[in-house]
Amino acid sequence: MEIIPAIESILFVAESPVPLAELSQVLEVPPGEVTQALADLGERLSQTGSGLVLREAGGGWRLYTRPDLHPFLERYAATPSASKLSRAALEALAVVAYRQPVSRGQVSEIRGVDSEQALRTLERRTLIDVVGHAAGPGQALLYGTSDTFLEKLGLRSLEELPPLADHVPPPEIVETLERPFRPEDPSSDSKS
Amino acid sequence: MEIIPAIESILFVAESPVPLAELSQVLEVPPGEVTQALADLGERLSQTGSGLVLREAGGGWRLYTRPDLHPFLERYAATPSASKLSRAALEALAVVAYRQPVSRGQVSEIRGVDSEQALRTLERRTLIDVVGHAAGPGQALLYGTSDTFLEKLGLRSLEELPPLADHVPPPEIVETLERPFRPEDPSSDSKS
Amino acid sequence: MSFEVKSPVFEGPLDLLLQLITSHRLTVTDLRLSDLVAEYLGYLETMQQLDLEVTSEFLVIAATLVQLKARSLLPDNTEIDLDEDLLLSEERDRLLSRLLANLTFKDVAAVFAARLESTSLLLPRLSGFDFEMDPPAVDVRIPTDAGGLAEVAERVLLRSQETPDLDHLDLELPSVSDAIADLRRRIDAEIETDFARLTEHLDRPLEVVAYFLAILELARWGLVEARQDNIDAAITLRSTGQSAGDLVSEWDALEQT
Numbered sequence: 001m002e003i004i005p006a007i008e009s010i011l012f013v014a015e016s017p018v019p020l021a022e023l024s025q026v027l028e029v030p031p032g033e034v035t036q037a038l039a040d041l042g043e044r045l046s047q048t049g050s051g052l053v054l055r056e057a058g059g060g061w062r063l064y065t066r067p068d069l070h071p072f073l074e075r076y077a078a079t080p081s082a083s084k085l086s087r088a089a090l091e092a093l094a095v096v097a098y099r100q101p102v103s104r105g106q107v108s109e110i111r112g113v114d115s116e117q118a119l120r121t122l123e124r125r126t127l128i129d130v131v132g133h134a135a136g137p138g139q140a141l142l143y144g145t146s147d148t149f150l151e152k153l154g155l156r157s158l159e160e161l162p163p164l165a166d167h168v169p170p171p172e173i174v175e176t177l178e179r180p181f182r183p184e185d186p187s188s189d190s191k192s
Numbered sequence: 193m194e195i196i197p198a199i200e201s202i203l204f205v206a207e208s209p210v211p212l213a214e215l216s217q218v219l220e221v222p223p224g225e226v227t228q229a230l231a232d233l234g235e236r237l238s239q240t241g242s243g244l245v246l247r248e249a250g251g252g253w254r255l256y257t258r259p260d261l262h263p264f265l266e267r268y269a270a271t272p273s274a275s276k277l278s279r280a281a282l283e284a285l286a287v288v289a290y291r292q293p294v295s296r297g298q299v300s301e302i303r304g305v306d307s308e309q310a311l312r313t314l315e316r317r318t319l320i321d322v323v324g325h326a327a328g329p330g331q332a333l334l335y336g337t338s339d340t341f342l343e344k345l346g347l348r349s350l351e352e353l354p355p356l357a358d359h360v361p362p363p364e365i366v367e368t369l370e371r372p373f374r375p376e377d378p379s380s381d382s383k384s
Numbered sequence: 385m386s387f388e389v390k391s392p393v394f395e396g397p398l399d400l401l402l403q404l405i406t407s408h409r410l411t412v413t414d415l416r417l418s419d420l421v422a423e424y425l426g427y428l429e430t431m432q433q434l435d436l437e438v439t440s441e442f443l444v445i446a447a448t449l450v451q452l453k454a455r456s457l458l459p460d461n462t463e464i465d466l467d468e469d470l471l472l473s474e475e476r477d478r479l480l481s482r483l484l485a486n487l488t489f490k491d492v493a494a495v496f497a498a499r500l501e502s503t504s505l506l507l508p509r510l511s512g513f514d515f516e517m518d519p520p521a522v523d524v525r526i527p528t529d530a531g532g533l534a535e536v537a538e539r540v541l542l543r544s545q546e547t548p549d550l551d552h553l554d555l556e557l558p559s560v561s562d563a564i565a566d567l568r569r570r571i572d573a574e575i576e577t578d579f580a581r582l583t584e585h586l587d588r589p590l591e592v593v594a595y596f597l598a599i600l601e602l603a604r605w606g607l608v609e610a611r612q613d614n615i616d617a618a619i620t621l622r623s624t625g626q627s628a629g630d631l632v633s634e635w636d637a638l639e640q641t
Contacts, residue, residue, distance in 0.1 A: 004241070004243070005242060005243030005258060005261060006243060006261050006264040007243070008242060008243030008244065009243035009244065009257035009261040009264065009265060009507075010264060010265060010268045012204075012243065012244060012257055012507075012509050013257060013265060013268070013507050013510070014268075014511075015511050018268075022268075025572075026264060026267045026268045027264065048240050049196070049197055050197060050200060051196070051198060051199070051200030051204065052200065052204060062514075063204070063514075064514050065201035065204055065514055066197060066201060069194070069197060069198050072198040072201065072202060072219065073201060073202060073205060073513065075218045076202045076205070076210075076214075077523070079214045079218060080214070081206070081208060081209075081210055081211060081214055081252065082206065082207075083524055083525040084527055085524065085525065085527060086207070086208065086318070086340075087318045087338060087340070088318050090526070090527065090528070090533075090536055091318075091536055091540050093526070094536040094540060095537065097533060097537065098537040098541070105584075108584065110540060110541065110544040111543075111544070112316045112543065112544065113317065114584055114585050117510055120510075120511075121510075121512070124512055124513075125524040126524075127524060127526070136616075137616065137617050137618055138580075138618060148524070149526075152524060153526060153529065153533065154529075154530070155530060161530060161533075162531050162534040163534075164538050164541070165538055167542070168538050168541045168542060169541055169542070169544070204509060205509075205512055205513045205514060207510060207512055245506070247506070249503075255508070255509065256506035256507060256508050257507045259502070259505035259506055260505075262505040265507055266566075266569065267569045276497075276500075277497070277500065282494075282496055282497050283489055283490060285493070285496055286489040286490075286496055289492070289496075302482075302485055302486070302489065303398070303486065303489070304398025304399060304482065305399065315543070316543070322539070343503075344499075344500055344504075345496065345499045345500065345503065346502075346503050354495075356488060356492070359488045359489075359491040359492050359495070360484065360488050361487045361488065361491070365487065366484065370480060
């Protein structure tokens with residue numbers, strides 16, 4: 001009977017409402033049982049005085065914070081730990097600031113790690129915006145910095161960003177990195 | 193008695209571990225009561241078979257999915273697992289953890305091999321961070337571990353790192369190491 | 385000299401020395417320096433580059449070992465230069481303490497690896513505030529100023545330009561079987577997806593290669609349909625909906641050896 005906690009954990013990490021069919025598929029359990037388990041989960045949350053509620057919305061199921069607790073969350077939003085950007089987000093912000101417009105793939109490539117989460121955080125905090133789409137098959141979203149970004153750094157315009165040192169590779173070189181995981185640099189791979 | 197669900201809702205939305213002091217400040221409740229409420233919350237989660245667990249690590253408290261449910265979350269496509277750290281990166285991380293602030297040269301010296309790649313990997317994963325510059329002509333960058341490191345290792349603070357002495361090889365191994373260097377070793381006297 | 389890739393591959397002279405000692409292949413009196421040199425040169429070949437720092441360190445270690453060996457071969461009544469002897473024993477002690485420190489940190493690394501492995505099963509929630517109507521205005525704090533941001537950008541951009549990561553040299557090759565298992569789960573769940581999306585979480589080119597081999601295998605079994613309209617297009621993948629039963633990949637057997 002591990003379906004209920006399994007559903008709870010999936011809804012906890014999910015970025016958006018999860019459709020019943022998807023839960024059923026992931027758990028390999030018929031939709032009817034999932035529906036029952038969802039009802040049990042909702043029941044448990046309300047009976048044990050949890051701070052979370054389960055709701056069906058937007059074509060799926062999702063966990064939310066209890067609306068009557070939102071005043072606490074408003075106050076939490078103002079604390080240092082809630083407002084501070086993580087190191088990963090700061091790196092992504094620096095890349096977007098100096099290489100905009102730039103796609104998620106490019107940011108990930110430059111940083112050397114997947115940067116989806118970091119960009120999502122920056123977007124949520126309105127430091128970056130989607131400013132266009134890349135040409136080409138994928139039409140990847142392109143990000144740029146926002147007015148909030150300028151305001152927070154006390155800049156009037158992007159031209160006021162301090163110039164990077166001369167030894168930093170210019171964007172043209174970075175462009176060639178766009179295709180993920182190209183074969184290694186020919187200069188270092190002469191032996192194979 | 194709404195402290196427990198209030199804490200639960202804050203930890204639900206938090207993007208990093210929340211320090212006890214901040215919870216106390218947001219809830220306007222003395223730290224002692226918050227500690228009690230955290231204990232009660234952890235207790236309720238485990239007793240009601242929740243899919244979530246409460247942990248203290250990396251300077252604060254945070255909710256996580258239960259480890260045994262990880263297979264379900266892997267199947268739920270949103271959670272690709274990060275690739276494991278290489279042995280080189282792990283060893284460099286060990287040196288940084290116990291010798292911080294430490295320069296690349298010092299890490300390389302201790303490991304007996306150049307550690308630039310390893311340190312770069314650790315920086316990408318935000319497990320280490322540049323924490324300063326060495327005095328002196330080169331002004332080498334100095335590395336230290338990050339809050340992410342503490343959280344990922346399940347440590348409250350660096351003081352919780354076990355003493356390095358616990359990791360020194362046992363006498364038998366030291367003996368083995370010394371043997372080749374002892375010309376007067378009786379075992380090698382009998383050689384010819 | 386052969387190019388065989390050994391597992392575990394040693395890292396540098398200190399590590400090599402440790403491995404030789406702990407595998408009982410080395411005592412100073414019967415030390416065959418040629419072995420040490422051969423192994424080390426093999427190591428350099430796999431690195432495909434000559435790291436001067438490491439090489440000079442290797443020479444220091446080798447010289448110390450040779451001196452120790454010479455000393456041990458002298459009859460006991462030979463007159464010895466005491467200063468030289470003292471220097472030699474200092475050098476020996478230094479080498480020993482470095483070996484000890486090295487082993488100590490290897491032990492720490494093993495503990496870290498185990499801890500990281502266990503906490504990797506714990507997933508935090510990352511989607512932030514969940515208000516549907518009116519999320520609170522989080523007062524974002526950029527923890528640096530414009531100059532600091534430029535420094536971060538410089539570090540990240542320089543890092544991106546540097547030589548390819550050689551980390552794979554000290555790791556076993558990524559497992560194709562694991563990639564197959566991962567892909568089967570995810571392609572099933574996502575119904576239709578593409579190769580870039582399935583591999584975007586990977587750090588290393590070799591891992592991507594493993595995933596590519598895995599896709600070929602899955603296509604061969606008829607579990608996955610792969611399509612690419614032209615050479616620049618994304619490789620789209622869809623599950624054929626066929627159940628695989630207990631198909632066993634040849635990779636399983638291959639990778640177990």
